Every structure is written in C-alpha cells, then in structure tokens.
Amino acid sequence: MSLTESTFILPKEAQLTQKQQQITQQILQFASQHLNAKTAAVFVLSGDAGAGKSVVLSTVFNELQKRTQSRDSVFYQTDNHLLVNHNEMLKIYWEIAGQTDYLKKKSFEKPTPFINRMNKRQKQADIVFVDEAQLLLSQADPFNHFKAANQLDEIMRLTHVLVIVADFNQVVKLKSYWSKSLLQQHLAGHPVEQADLNQQLRIQDDKLAAWINSLIEGKLRPLPAAADYELRIFADGQPLFAWVKAHDQVSGLSRILATTDFPFRVFSREPWYVTAGSLKLPWDRFNYQDRPWASQPETINEVGSIYTIQGFDLNYAGVILGPSVTYEPKTDQVIFHPEKFEDQTALQKRHQADLPDEKAAQIKILKNVVNILLKRGRYGLGIYAVDPALRQKLLMLAKK
Template sequence: MLSLVASTFILPAQAELTEQQQKIQQQILSFAKQHLHDQQPAVFVLSGDAGSGKSAVLSAVFSELQQQAHQSDAPLAGTKNYLLVNHNEMLKIYWEIAQQQSFLHKKDFQKPTPFINRCEKLQQAADIVFVDEAQLLLSQADRFNHFLADNQLDELLKWSKVLVLVLDFKQVVKLKSYWSEQMLRHHLAGYHVKFVHLKQQLRLKSPAVAAWLDQLIMGKLLPLPTVHDYELKIFPDGQPLFNWIKQKDQQFGLSRLLATTDFPFRVFSKEPWYVEAGTLKLPWDRFNYQDRPWASQPQTLHEVGSIYTIQGFDLNYAGVILGPSISYDESINQIVVDPNKFEDQTALQKRHQADLTDLTAARSQLIKNVVNILLKRGRYGLGIYAVDPALRYRLIELETKKEIK
C-alpha cells in the first residue's frame, strides 16, 4: 500500500537525502561556518522546482545546525539560529519537527514579520537565519500583516549574519510578495551571495508527466504521455473526479481535491463557501485552527484545498479543478489566462512599488504559478477537471487519442 507518513517534506525514518541533497546540505553548513564572522551578511540561495526536495534539505540542515549549536565543542556552538516561513500550514510542520528532537524548540521556527519586529524591538541580530518558501516574503509594506517596512528581505539582511533563502520563483502567488530573479539579485547586490539550483524531481514519479505539465503551464497542450509509472486522468465532470479521489484515499491515503482560487470565498468566514465543478458542489477548505496540517485531517477529504493549505506539501493523489480563469483558445491552440475571472483578487492588487512594468503579465503569471503548484502535488497520480468547456473538451480529446494508441 502506498502511504506517506505525513503530507509533508518530512522524510520517513528509513529514508535518506539524495546524493545531491546531501552535497547541498554540506555546502550550506560550510558556507555558514565560513561567513559567520564576516563584516556584512552573506547569503546562500537555494532554488528548485516544486517537488525537488528543497524543504527536506532545509529541514535536515537546520536540524544539524541546531544540534551543533547545543554542543560546546562543535564549530557552530552557541549560535542563535532561526527558520522562518511565511506559510501557516508549513510552520505547523516545523513545529511538529521541533517536538521530535530535544535540540529543537518551537521558538526556533517563526513567521518573518514577528521575527523582524522582535529583532527591531530588542536591537538584537540572529546568527544564521533560514527562510523556507522565500518567494512568499513580502516585497512591500502590508498593514494587514503588521509589516510596515519596504520589504522583508532587506529587513532580514539587517538582522542576520548568514541568510539562507530557499525559493522557487514559479511559486510566487501574490503581488505583495512578488519576486523575480532580477529583483532578488538587485536587493542582494553588494553582498557575498552563493546561488545553487536543485535539479531533480522527487515528488512526481514520472518525468514524462512532469514535462507535460510544464508545457501545459506555459499554455501548450501536447498529447498526453502514455506512462506506466503515474496515473494521469482527465474527467468530464467534477463528481467522478471526487469519486476517484475518495477511492484513492481509501486505497492509498493522502488523496485530496484541490482547485485554483477561481471560486468565491472569504477568509475567516463562519459560513462555508463552495467550489462548483459540473455536478459537484463541495465547500472550500476552512481556516485551519488545528495544529495538524489540512491534508492530514480526515474530514478534509470532503473539502476542496487551495494553495493556502497545500503549497509545499505532498499528496499521494491529487484531483485538480481548473477554474474559469483558465480557458482554451482553439484558434491558436493555446491555454489562455483571464485575471478578471480570478476570485483571489487580493492576490492581484496593484503593488505600491513601481518595480513592475507590466502588471497584466505579472497577474497572468501569478495564476499560472497557482496552476503549477496544484498540478504538482500528487506523487503517484493526478486527475484534472476543467470548468471551461473548450479546455475540458480538448483535454478529453487528448486523453482519448492517448487511449487509442
């Protein structure tokens, strides 16, 4: 039976990092030792696609670092280090990790804003600061999150001796936390920086499916790959997709329905808001007040997850509903994106900074990033239903041709 210990990047007890992950782990530790006492902060940037194992590396490095910090004879003994992540659900996973190791504590894992505000108040810097999902760092002031400075990266540079950023620019999902490689390099100019890219795909078990999804996200619909190591299915209606997910969850566990944020919702609402996909009508995920991540709670099988509950997590099987903002133009044989149909308009609000010359293109890219995140959650299988009729028919046509071969 296929089953994960949890819907997270935490490796099972018997598992090990890959050779490339182990190499990067040692690079980060060596970098920290080498630059801890420099006159200005040094920055290690680890990038990689969704499912490449970035968080697993980060978790392993931080655990080893904190173990050394509590050993009097270790090279990094006595250092004050923190791991930050601007994502509530991922923070809960790191808190779970803290409960499993005596040298880790809940306070070691924080969100960026409270960390920055505390350093500012105490006028006290940390030694080594890790940032997971660093593409979620705010790049402008945000009163809702009690962050009043220009951007969180510049503030973290003020309060860190060594800064380790783990990111994927294809997982940027809000304009208020918009980052590009060009912007990142601009803010890091003048600092000692090392860039490393993690080139592997550990989540999706089929390279052919991963390549097909990359083309889809760019707008190109290619023939579906005929593979035996991954289950890729297209559905004509949301209800059979949901039935498939329920079956997979019963068989293998950790199978959930997900959707692009194309359906009405209100954060913190007491009343449920619904996703409608053909004959299917299910409630959106609710704000998760529990310590357990959304996907690991059994009742969430009867909800629809979003990027806010699933980003950074693994599933065995994922069913993805592509909402109205994702459509198909037969005349050009392209998938097209319409930001005006995207319900998560707060994610697309205009930036205060004038650092984006083409806001329309940026908004479209953010929606593509949402699609990228959702489609790459399932380790062993993916089911897709498209609300747009033209896109749905084209996907079904491609699957039919695949089956004829």
C-alpha cells in the same frame, strides 16, 4: 497518518540524494565561513516544486541545531531561526520540532514577528533560514503588521548568515512579488552563494512533468504514458471526487484542490462552495488546528487551495481548473484570465514600480497557482476543467 507520509520530511529509512547531501554540506560550510560577517552573507537554494528543497533546508537546520550543543563546533550556542510565511508549512515545522531532540518550536516562526521582536530587542541572529522565500513580502503590508519596505532587506539586516529557499514559479501574490532579477538587486553588495536542485522528486516521470510545464506555458499535448503514475481527465467533478476518495481509502492523503476561481471570504463562518459540473463542495475553512489541513481526515470533503496545500505532498491530487483557465481552439492555446480570478487581493496593484508589465505579472501569478496544484500528487493526478473548450480538448487528448 504519520508526519513523514504527509509532508516533505523524509521517513527515517529514506536518504537524501547525492545532490541533496552535497548541498547540505555546502550550506553548513558557507555558514561556518561567514558567521562573523558584518554584511549578511546569503546562500540561495532554488529549484522547481517537488525538487526536495525543503528536505534539504530541514536537514541542514536540524544538523545545525544539533551542533549548537557541542563545545567543539563552530556553531556552539549560536542563535538560529527558521522562518516561513505559510501557515500550513509552519505547522509542519512545529510538528517536526515535537518529534526531534534538537529542534524547539520557538525556533520556527513567521518573518514579521521575528523582525519586530529582533528590532525591539536590538538583537541580531547568527543564522536565519527562510523556506518558501518567494512568499516574503516585497512591500509594506499593514494587514500583516509589516511597515518596512520589504522583508528580505529587514531579515538581512538582522542576521550574519541568511539561507533562503526560493522558487519564483511559486509566487502567488503581487505583494510578495519576487523575480531572479529583483532578488539580485537586493543581494547586491552581499556575499552570495547559489545552488540549484533540478531533479523532480515528487513527480519522478520526466514526461509527465514536461506535460504539466507545457500546459502552464499554454500548449496542450497528448497525455504521456507513465508506468508508475496515474493521470486522468474527467468530464465531471463527481467522478473526479469519487476517484480521489477511492484513493484516499486505499493510500491515504488524497484531496480535491482548485484554483482560486470560486467565491470565498477569509474567516467566514458560512461555507463558500466550489462547483465543478454536478459537484459542489465547500472550500477549505481557515485552519485553526495545529495539524496541517491535508492531514485531517474530515478535509476529504473539502476543496483545498494553494493556501492550504503549498509545500505539502499528496499521494493523489484531484485538481479543478476554474474559469480563469480556458482554451482557445483557433490558436490552440491555453489562456489565463486574471479578470476571472476570484482571489483579486493576490493581484492588487503594487505601490512600487518594479513590475515591468503588471498584466504579465498577474498572468504569471495564475500560472504559478496552476503549477503548484498540478504538481502536488506523488502517484496520481486527476483534472476537471470548468471551461467547456478546455475540458473537451483535454478529454480528446486523453483518448490519443
């Protein structure tokens, strides 16, 4: 399985869309104009999951690092870094660095080590890129050795130009809670330029993407007919697993995923299990390998989570919607229950008073998790719902 088959990175024969090419040049021009800025200039690229944001970021960073070696370039010998707070995506970037001429593994790291090192050396970078910026810590987190108020302000203090990719529908922890309004508050006083990618490239059928969005907002609709996409609803987890394995044998890169609604312990030596009807499979283990979880053949027999699959492309995704996602027939609504969500650390109360409604923010976290999982598959999506009412409703809609 090649790297380009399993991630957001384009194969050599593929090309950026016209919009992606335009934004690539826009970012390079913005960076060149603000290289000597006294107050960090910030470029914000936003868009939904699967819109190709990371493709643009990776392309720009590769071109920038290439230009650092040219004496004729304004970027000659500039000090540039790409940061991401997600273990699996960081591994992807490290793997990319080993396959290109201009990228070095040391240029990719997590925000906290970057911040601590630059502070210790009293240095300032020229250009910093942040992928999945919605995962930046927005409060102190002793567990991750971060003691400042938030990572965004710290990074802006340590660079002349900052380029961030953000999707506020992929915020998955309250300790990294960001919204458009909160971001704008922190960017006040900085030169800012924004761009948006709104074309869905992973799930290219507009009706299917709209169906997923409707489910997340609480309204179930009949399954759309898609000529080039397989959408299936399952009455039990075993046939869902068989469907995923069959596609993995033919197409590769097909995995079972689940909302974080089942017991687990980080770093546990003993397996923790996900149950879906008659199916019982272990959660993904903490991935100590350099290869991303989904690209390891043995993980076909595990259940992936947002912590192993976010930012990753699958060919076929089998998604288990756990007990926190239910259906209420009387109101014809999908209901999200934070109290049933097993990953309670993601919903822990924040110290800052920047959440207008904490319960609403917790529900938004759950919706974001479902959004991330349902939009992983490029060619197919299978769904099993633990809640009987939701499962019955989905099966009924599948027959229409």
